[in-house]
Amino acid sequence: MKFKLFIAILLLATGCGASVHSWTRDDYVAVDQKQVKHLSLQVRGVSEPVHKLWSLLARRYVNQHRNFIIRPAELAGDATIGVACAGKEGLLALDVVQQAKGPEIAVNLQAKIQRCRDGEPVWTGAVQGSWASDEATVAELRAHYVAELGKGIEAYVAPAFLALKALVATLPEPVLSDDEQMEKIELGE
Numbered sequence: 001m002k003f004k005l006f007i008a009i010l011l012l013a014t015g016c017g018a019s020v021h022s023w024t025r026d027d028y029v030a031v032d033q034k035q036v037k038h039l040s041l042q043v044r045g046v047s048e049p050v051h052k053l054w055s056l057l058a059r060r061y062v063n064q065h066r067n068f069i070i071r072p073a074e075l076a077g078d079a080t081i082g083v084a085c086a087g088k089e090g091l092l093a094l095d096v097v098q099q100a101k102g103p104e105i106a107v108n109l110q111a112k113i114q115r116c117r118d119g120e121p122v123w124t125g126a127v128q129g130s131w132a133s134d135e136a137t138v139a140e141l142r143a144h145y146v147a148e149l150g151k152g153i154e155a156y157v158a159p160a161f162l163a164l165k166a167l168v169a170t171l172p173e174p175v176l177s178d179d180e181q182m183e184k185i186e187l188g189e
Contacts (some may be wrong), residue, residue, distance in 0.1 A: 018129030022170035036090040045096040063189040085116030105159035131159040
């Protein structure tokens, strides 16, 4: 584990492009694709107001780009998996480490989806990289989140969004029933 942390820090320190890794259970399609869809979200490693930014970005982006369903009230904080899983099928846990490096923010994002029924991992992913705080391609998004959460999160919007975008691209795709598709539409995100 210490070796992996060393490699992650080394990658961040050298200014390399983003590195993305993921793993999905071999039996995902047979076991979890139709069973692990409603998730609780847990973000660890960052304090307010950046925690709120990561929570909102992650919930909204996952809801928009994968068939998982994470409701606004289902942010688990630092709860144990048992508490975080109450009434859910899975827990999406994000561990975030950020470090300012001049006009960039270095991000080390480790993520895991665990099944609530037995705590077994369904998927894991990691993204490491550095992104400019003033990335022009996310100017509108940055303005939106600054208006919603305040000026204190401005430098973190682009790096958080770009790290999450790379991570979510590796998530598996659950299959929703007709009722769950309606639930997702009613969620409106």
